[in-house]
Amino acid sequence: MSRVKDYIIDYIQREYDLPKDIDTDSFNYMENGYIDSMGLIQFVVLLEDEFSITFDDEELSLPEFKTIGGLEKIITEKMEAGQ
C-alpha cells in the first residue's frame, strides 16, 4: 500500500476498525460515519500538512474525496504536480 493510503486508513481507523469485507478503494468513509462533518476539518488540515498540499473548495466537494481510493488519487496527483 502507498504511504498516502496507509495514512488515510490509519487516520480513519483512529476510533473504529474498518469492516473486514469491503473494497477499500470505493469505501465511503463519510457516508459510513468514520469521519463526520465535525471531524472533516481536522482531517483535511492534517492531510494538507502531512503531504504539503492544499485542497480547494471544489476538490473538497468532489464525491471522490469521500472514498479512500478517490482521496488517495487526488492527493497523489497533487503531489506529482508538485503542489
Added chain:
Amino acid sequence: MKRLVSDAFFDSAEKNPLKTAIICDGASISYGELAKTVCRYSNFLLENGVEYGDHIGIPMTSSIPCIALFLAACEIGAGLVPINPSMPAAAAAKVFDSGDVKHLIANKAFLRRAGDGLCSEGSHFCLDGDHPGAISFSESEKCSEKRPVCEAVTGDETLLLIMTSGSTGDPKPIDISQNCKHIRAKVFTELYLLTEDDVILAATPMYHTLALRLVLLALRIGAVSVVLPRFTPALWMECVNKNKVTFTIAVSSQLAQISERLNEGADISCIRCVVSSSAWLEPAVKERLIEKMNCEFHEIYGTSEISSPTDIDFRMSAEKKRSVGKCVPGARIRIRREDGTQAQPYEVGEITADTVQKFKGYYKRPDLTKAAYDGEWFRTGDLGYVDEDGYLYFSGRIKEIIVTGGINVYPQDIETMLLELPNVRECAAFALTDDSLGEIVALAASPADGMELSEREIAVACARNLADYQQPRKIFIVDEIPKNAMGKISRVQLGEIFREQIS
C-alpha cells in the same frame, strides 16, 4: 457492599439470560453472556493490579467491551475517566493527571499513537489484541465467571470522572458515583415508562454521559440496548428501522439533521418516544419532527453536573413549544437574580437547580464545587425564566462554553494551547451560530509584535493538538482582539462582532 447499578443488571441477566442485551455494529450479546463477560473483566482487572478506588483512563468507543468494562468498574469500585479516542496524547495526559488516573485501557490504535508516557505507574491493557507492554484483554477469557466479592464498594465512590474546564482552563472533573448513576436511570425509567419490552438506542459518543445513561436505562430493566457507534442521519434511521427501536434520547443537532431526511430515509414509525437533549431545538425543527415522526416527543434541559432537572412532552404541552419543560420528580428549579434573590415569573435570571440527580462535586476541587452552588442550588451558568405554570425557558448562557453538535467545547482549552505558539499574542475562541451543529467554534487571534501569523498555522496547530470537535471552523487574524469597556475579552460579544463581519 452496595452496587446498585451492577446489581440491577445482574438481576436482569438472571431473569432472562438468553435475551439480547446489546446490539452494536453488527454484533450482539445476550444478557447471560454479557454477565459472564462482566465477571471475567472484573476478575481480570483485580488479578492484574487494579484495586478498589483506582482510576482507569479509557479512550471509550461505542462497543460491547467498553460497556462491559463500565459494568465491571461498578462491580469492583473502580473509577473510569473516559476520553474521546481521537484526543491527542498531550491533552489526554492533562486529563488523566487531573483525574489521578493510574491505569490505561485502550485499543491498539490509541496505544500505538499515544500510549507511551501515559499512566506509567499503573498497568496498560489492550482491548483488541496485543500491544507491547500492555496486558491483552484476551487473557480475561481464562478468568472466573463468578461475580467478585468487593466488600468495600459503597456505591458512593467515583464511578465516572467527566472532564470539563474551568474559567482559567484548569480541568474541572465532574465526579459521578454509581449511586448517582442509579438514581438518574431510575428517574428517567419512571418518567418515560420504560419497560423490558423497549429497544433503547444510544447514538452519541460513549465518552459522554448521555450514551452511558441510555445503555444503563436498558440494561438495568432487561430491555434491549442498541448502540450506534458512528452517526449520520441515514445510518441512524436505518438502525432504528432494522432494530425496531422504541426509545431514544438524541442530541438536538442530530435531530436537526434527521428532520431534513425524514421523507427519504428508512421507515422509523417503530419509535414510541424521542427525547431531544443537550441544546435547545429550533421550534421549526421541532414542529417538523413532531409532525413527521408521529410519536411522543420530549425535550430535556440540564448539565452534566445535575443531569436533567426538567422535561417537556410536547404532545401534552403543545402551547409551550419554546419551553424546555417542567421539573421531573426529585428536582426543583429556581431563577436567581444577580443579588441572589429569587426572580419573579417571566423575569430572566440564572437557572439554578436542586435535584436528586446531582453529582458528587468537582473531583478534588471543593473550592470549585462550593462556588458552583448557592446554598443547595446548583448554578448552571445558563439564563432563563419560568412562566406562571412553572415551565422553564432557556434564554442564553452566562458561562462561556461553545456547544457544537451537542458537545461542550471549553474556549480556554483551545486558547491555552494556541498561546504556546511564539507568534500568538492573544486569542479567543467563541461560538458562531450554525444551522446544522447549533454552534460552531470560531477563533480570533492576533500576532505577537513584529511577527507574522497565518490562518493556516493556527489550523495546523489546532489539528495536531486538539480533538476533532474542538477544531475552529472560522479563523480570524486581527491586529487587536476587541475588548469590552472593562478591557476584558467578551466571548459572547466576539460572536456578535464577527457574525456581522461574515454577513
